[in-house]
Amino acid sequence: DTGVSQNPRHKITKRGQNVTFRCDPISEHNRLYWYRQTLGQGPEFLTYFQNEAQLEKSRLLSDRFSAERPKGSFSTLEIQRTEQGDSAMYLCASSLSGSEAFFGQGTRLTVV
């Protein structure tokens, strides 16, 4: 087990296109989190899952964003109709309830 894995590491897309990112958590971690980090800022919470249930979504998560975690294992984050303001690093983290969160290396999205 090599930790939280995110794919792709980099994505360049044209404005208006849809993109999907994948996160594979550490095995047996029941909680999975998505964050967004823009240049010069700390990560901002987007949403989190306990097993397959999405428990909370930030107000930052507009209607163009959707996240899923089918079967409580890997998760996907989709952004529809991308805008230049969506350019950021998208981080995924996983944990066991009541324990430390481990972060992946992130997916850097550039919208041109």
Add this chain to the structure above:
Amino acid sequence: AQSVTQPDIHITVSEGASLELRCNYSYGATPYLFWYVQSPGQGLQLLLKYFSGDTLVQGIKGFEAEFKRSQSSFNLRKPSVHWSDAAEYFCAVGSTTDSWGKLQFGAGTQVVVTP
């Protein structure tokens, strides 16, 4: 509403010198507090955490932090920095609904280590 402030955007320190990074928080109850480090191209790594007990906590890589409730602070320290400590450091506070994973981060402090 909870918040985390890291007053120093950028700190330059000589190798071998001591380092202190400041963090102030605003939170209604006893907070879960964390320090993470992020190296270029890497994910966030937890350095240390505090949620109860001894207010001086030890972490990995020789770091320690002190929780001061009266000052709403959780400053990170290292007695002697190494060139490998050059990175960005984030202070974070856990939420009431998920203290460990739903975190509010400060804006970060970039640490540069000079020879």
